[in-house]
Amino acid sequence: MKNSEKQYSYEYPRPALTVDCVVFAYDEGELRVLLIKRGEEPFLGAWALPGGFVHMDEDLDTAAARELEEETGVKKVFLEQLYTFGAVDRDPRGRVVTVAYYALVKLTNYKLHASTDASDAAWFSVHDLPSLAFDHQYIFDVAFKRLQAKITYEPIGFELLPNKFTLTQLQRLYETILEREIDKRNFRKRLLAMDIVEELDEVEQDVAHRAARLYRFDRSSYKRYLKEGFEFNL
């Protein structure tokens, strides 16, 4: 960076501000995270969370969504602020504070494409992550714990499944994220008692056994349910 390019001046020094996204997807019994291979220093060639600098004319949520789309092609997904990480030495380039987000995507919708300053993007199992740049492993850990906690009291698990899913798929998703087995009958009883999924007149296709009924998350029923003072709980 040439000095002549430093055209933005302030009376006091300012940390740089970035957003980073922990993007989760669920794929055949595995929880995966989207990482990009860094195309520049520092940590050139290392895997990292997608993210980048916040622009002056965009909200934080907007910045997170933009960076996610620019670096991975992922857009219009569930995206929620996670935590802000600001340790003084978390970036070797200097003071960089990052507002971390986590995203939940329906994997089936996404073909990945690398672009911008990411030379590559790929999904990794959360149990087999490569060594990550910066403090991204720590950020990931916080995100994973948040996901585990939140999936039990907010209906965010549906964001990781296709619009139409079987109850067994949903149960497997919960088992995968919570890392424990769940009783099939009790799970269904509790889910159906909430009356927030709609049973469809369709069954899954191309399976070598009895086809399971398909369901859909009914967001309007969920809102009604909330208004009546009930709370999601699985």
Place this chain on the structure above:
Amino acid sequence: MKNSEKQYSYEYPRPALTVDCVVFAYDEGELRVLLIKRGEEPFLGAWALPGGFVHMDEDLDTAAARELEEETGVKKVFLEQLYTFGAVDRDPRGRVVTVAYYALVKLTNYKLHASTDASDAAWFSVHDLPSLAFDHQYIFDVAFKRLQAKITYEPIGFELLPNKFTLTQLQRLYETILEREIDKRNFRKRLLAMDIVEELDEVEQDVAHRAARLYRFDRSSYKRYLKEGFEFNL
């Protein structure tokens, strides 16, 4: 601000970064928040959350604690990151992103003193707040909801009471924050079942009726309790 004073230059523009604190205290059946009267523009003379700019050599938590102490004299209290607010137009001076914290203080410990850029500080009932500067009312709302949620699953209520307290005081605190009545016998049963408060050989003083037993939160018992896989719940 003279141009000659603008000595910190960057290649790209950077938002300013601040911290703000929502400081709660509990006083005789009322939940209170600590506000400062602004001594400078913008919003000169308006009430606001204590806060200020993050320094380059301090973590976010450190910045929050420092600003809190500088502006109000409050120090060494429970302080936890709440959320980061970054709407483009939230500050009329330009782009300012703020990392909000909430703090819980034992009111009895604090004599307030104004200083630095706060010309005054005072406690307000959460149900009778003045009009606040910036988006501070919104930040407060988020903080209050967080407190209501968190007090039921983490033992943070004790941070708002003296070290020695009666069970009725604790119950009143919960009733105040949750804004509903709680059954005395059930409350005590659940609290004592967790075995995280220690019964002292002392009773309250100077009351015109039977004196209540004093208790103390036992942090080491609580940690043991957590390790055994139990979770705080009130």
Place this chain on the structure above:
DNA sequence: TCAAAAGTGTTAAAAATACACCCATGG
């Protein structure tokens, strides 16, 4: 006809709730 997963109820245990009276103390 076999393999694979779908689908379905009941019982027991635990937790949450509702509820009222006697006790100790100071004024």
Place this chain on the structure above:
DNA sequence: CCATGGGTGTATTTTTAACACTTTTGA
């Protein structure tokens, strides 16, 4: 002796947990 809040137990309801077999379908 009275006013005030302290302290305590039980019965009922609700929720959660444990548990196994029959059905459907495609290969």
